[in-house]
Amino acid sequence: MKIVFATNNKHKLEEAQAKLKGTEIEIISLEELGFNEEIEETAETIDGNAIIKAEYIFDKFNVNVFADDTGLEVESLNGAPGVYSSRYAGEHVTYEDNVNKLLKEMRGKENRNARFLTAICLILNGEKHIFHGIVNGKIIDVPQGIGGFGYDPVFVPDGYTETFAELPLEIKNKISHRGKALEELRSFLIKN
DSSP: OOEEEEEHHHHHHHHHHHHHHTTTEEEEEEHHTTOOOOOOOOSSSHHHHHHHHHHHHHHHHHOEEEEEEEEEEEGGGTTTTETTGGGOOTTTOOOOHEEEEEHHHHHSSSEEEEEEEEEEEETTTTTTEEEEEEEEEESSSOOOOSSSTTGGEEEEETTOOOOTTTHHHHHHHSSSSHHHHHHHHHHHHHOO
């Protein structure tokens, strides 16, 4: 089975390909599809943004497709950056810019609890399905590690002492928000 992953993020693509390795599911990138535009994320929820991206590609190319959206929700920031995680420090910013803004906002806050939430929208044979993954953890004061992307260098998942940026990809893929949502997607696709 071939399925398009509606993302231009090479890190996400690698995580999904690793998760679906060994199955008969082949992930096609947007680049392979010949689509290099950015799809505007205008929804007010993580689910909504995943749906927008999947529907856009399905409507344009009439292919089986899945899309994801992820947000980091920090308790002491009332759930921010949430749906705005990728553009927390503004439009067209780097991961580092977003991390720096987060750390600035967290200065002096004792409650470091946070969670990552991923929603995946799959459109398979015209039918829509939503899958979720959540991982709880804490925000640390100083970025650590060189792996991963986004807020990975400052997020330590519960039960671990290393950040997502320090953990090997195999471990991160098993315990992360995206890993959990991809596992739900993988199970569903194998059964169907």
